[in-house]
Amino acid sequence: MPTVTAFKWVPPFAQGSVRDIRVRWALEEAGLGYDAHLIGFEDQATPEYRALQPFGQVPAFSDGKVEMFESGAIVLWIAQSSDALMPADDAGRAMVLTWLFAASNTIEPHVAALAIIDLFNAEADWARARRPEVEAALRKRLDELQAALGDRQWFANDLFSAADILMTHVLRDLRHTDIVADYPALAAYVARAEARPAFKRALADQMKPFRVHAPA
Incomplete structure (x- = not known):
């Protein structure tokens, strides 16, 4: 086991x-x-x-x-x-891999940068000065992410997959803020994922x- x-x-x-x-x-x-x-x-x-x-x-x-x-x-x-978690066909697998790495490499670094400020350095002068720029960069990525999701429920071919596990986890790391709520499609996406048994x-x-x- x-x-x-x-x-x-x-x-x-x-x-x-x-x-x-x-x-x-x-x-x-x-x-x-x-x-x-x-x-x-x-x-x-x-x-x-x-x-x-x-x-x-x-x-x-x-x-x-x-x-x-x-x-x-x-x-x-x-x-x-x-x-x-992963379709059998090559094209489907390729799309899952693409979105899995997008979660880790494109979205997560921006989420982590904000979390480092908010959760560990909120009172530091450098953090206060840096935060607006970090949040702006994150919001740009979230704008792009929401546009890419469109009216689909899930990222890879509209089928739940391993990519959604990583993407949901990354977006949940913003729950100490109200940022995701500003992106209705992403907020609904996270809620769908969290509702899965x-x-x-x-x-x-x-x-x-x-x-x-x-x-x-």
Whole structure:
């Protein structure tokens, strides 16, 4: 059975955002059970964990065939053997790959840049000075993303796929702001994805240990 590493607890702002949720969601969509191996922050720098994940992050993944890290790569690995996440035809697969990398390479850097300011450096003078420019660059990309989505429900050939797992996760990392609400098609897209039973199960499973291991 696949094993996914995840944190026992993270601060509230990160709950629902830690990237093991991408892998959990993909496994749920693919109909695959898995075990979650929970680690604490104290485990991240140990030689044993660095052997699985060189950067000390989560998730690390194993399924009896492979051992992997990097959530996007793991989701892609799962998708390659699941019709629910990746179509069988070459053109369909190519479009899923295109949008999966668009989420990671074109949209996420702008989301992350804003999150770094808002969540970790909001009171710094440099952050206050930089934020308007960062938000403007992000909004330009979101304008383009909404235009590309058009009246479709999902990005790759209007079929839910692994690309939507990554894109939804990236857009959810803006939920500390009201920015996505300014893009009605993208807001509806995120809501559709979050309504999927597989996402709800993945989110619930990620959140459960956070309640159990919450600091007193």
